[in-house]
Amino acid sequence: MKKLRFAVMGCGFWSNFQIPGWLESDEVELVALYNRTLAKAEKVGERFGVQRIYDDPEALMANEELDFIDIITDVDTHLKFTEMAAQKGVHVVCQKPMAANYEDARKLVEVCKKHHVQLFINENFRWQAPIRKLKQYIDSGVIGRPFKGRVSFCSGFPVFDNQPFLKELDRFILTDVGSHILDICRFLFGEAITLQCLTQRVNPQIKGEDVANVFMLMENGVHCYAEMSYASILEKELFPQTLVLVEGEKGSIHLTADYEIRISTRAGTQSEIVKPVLYDWIDPEYAVVHSSIVGAQMDILKGLQGGPCETTGDDNFNTVRLVWASYYSADHNCMVKMEDFI
Ligand SMILES: NC(=O)c1ccc[n+]([C@@H]2O[C@H](COP(=O)([O-])OP(=O)(O)OC[C@H]3O[C@@H](n4cnc5c(N)ncnc54)[C@H](O)[C@@H]3O)[C@@H](O)[C@H]2O)c1
The missing domain is CATH 3.40.50.720 (NAD(P)-binding Rossmann-like Domain)
Incomplete structure (x- = not known):
């Protein structure tokens, strides 16, 4: 070819x-x-x-x-x-x-x-190895019908050192990390029916918000909570890991620190480490994100060659809608019905 x-x-x-x-x-x-x-x-x-x-x-x-x-x-x-x-x-x-x-x-x-x-958005977070594996487990039915999900990206990492322009953004965490986290929510649970969001600015040296909490009812009935923060000083700094907990009728799947996936049912808990590919050009500390770029790109390449692709412009516009519906909700202190947010 x-x-x-x-x-x-x-x-x-x-x-x-x-x-x-x-x-x-x-x-x-x-x-x-x-x-x-x-x-x-x-x-x-x-x-x-x-x-x-x-x-x-x-x-x-x-x-x-x-x-x-x-x-x-x-x-x-x-x-x-x-x-x-x-x-x-x-x-x-x-x-x-x-x-x-x-x-x-x-x-x-x-x-x-x-x-x-054709338009494709290089949305790589959904291509992280542990996130793909987690989705496979949800789809396998091992925990039955999921009813609740929490997707977390909470960190105290000095993100402004590498990307100083982020300090100047009037709208920060929801557009930056929120684009990824809300896209993971869509990847795992589908589209949202309603959404409510609260934001805060904790760091006084930046213009935009550095904390956002979004609560969604998804079309499949899942109550989905997406929490993101760059103001979280926690026991263990896990940047840039995304943690996920999914609860279902028969058990739960927990993507926890350092790529460990723990599946718990009434029969007990099994654990597995899903490590990212260590390409020679990545920074190993950020391996999970850097290596996910390749998955996103190879999928986009399929799209460019006329095949199906997950992160088309049309698809990603639904993530963009969640980001801006979240701002609307936070600004107006209201719940947003996604069908009304055109
Ligand atoms: N997918 C991810 O995980 C991820 C991670 C980091 C950044 N990004 C995205 O990548 C993009 C760039 O971010 P970055 O961190 O590399 O920023 P950066 O500031 O380091 O790089 C941007 C580059 O674009 C150039 N540039 C800016 N305006 C220009 C203009 N008008 N004409 C020509 N060149 C111009 C700048 O000179 C700079 O070299 C952003 O959209 C950011 O959100 C994505």
């Missing part, structure tokens, strides 16, 4: 993982890089052997024959670069969160439809 030619737009922190993730496949070819500051793109180009480097996005689009672009720039530029690519008939892979606000996310999906290009 012909290799798909792509360019990366945005050569910052996350490109150091996103690019080698793609290069795990021999079905894609990274042909060009673009960044606002040329020197940053040149440095990334040296590392990955890419010679065609741009600081002008129009020139990139005009000069290169591309099948798709991978957008890894600041969130508020995602729509602009998507529009540019779509107008050229180039398919778009874009980082989460899709856009800086709900309306821009809608426009981003629409512009791709208008120009008949």
Whole structure:
């Protein structure tokens, strides 16, 4: 099969993982890089052997024959670069969160439809090895019908050291981590019927909220609680692990610290460690997240080749809806019916 030619737009922190993730496949070819500051793109180009480097996005689009672009720039530029690519008939892979606000996310999906290009969101958290395994266990029926789920991402990790721009966001944890955590809720339990959310800002040095608690009734009847925090000073710092507890009629499944899955039924408890793949380019401390990039990318690659894909723009828009319905709920201190949140 012909290799798909792509360019990366945005050569910052996350490109150091996103690019080698793609290069795990021999079905894609990274042909060009673009960044606002040329020197940053040149440095990334040296590392990955890419010679065609741009600081002008129009020139990139005009000069290169591309099948798709991978957008890894600041969130508020995602729509602009998507529009540019779509107008050229180039398919778009874009980082989460899709856009800086709900309306821009809608426009981003629409512009791709208008120009008949495919849109995929690089939503990797649902591709974490322990999360995939947990889902298999839920689907196996080992705990019977699930009735309750708790998905937790609570940490005191200084996330602003690697990503200083996060300090400046008016809306922080729900757009950043919430995009992942609420997507995991959808992956595990399906769509939400109603949602209620409370937020707080604990760290006085940031603009947005760093704590959010979202409570949802899912279509399958599960009561789902998604808790996220960057203000949690806990006995054991587990960043960037997501912990999950699912209770069902016949037992429970607990994804707990260090990738341990504990399944408890009336017959007792069995335990298993589900470790992530240790690619040589990942930081082992963040292995569970970094290695999940590859699962997301390989699934997107299937989509680009005309097959099914989980994290299409349409699918991810449902996660975006949960994020912005959560803000609406927190701002108005109300429960949101998802069918009314268009
Ligand atoms: N999937 C994940 O787990 C994950 C993790 C981290 C970051 N991200 C996402 O990746 C994206 C980038 O985050 P990051 O941490 O790499 O940020 P970053 O600030 O380190 O990198 C962004 C890069 O984009 C460039 N850029 C910004 N605006 C630009 C513009 N107008 N034109 C050209 N270049 C521009 C910057 O120069 C920088 O090199 C964000 O959407 C973020 O949410 C995803």
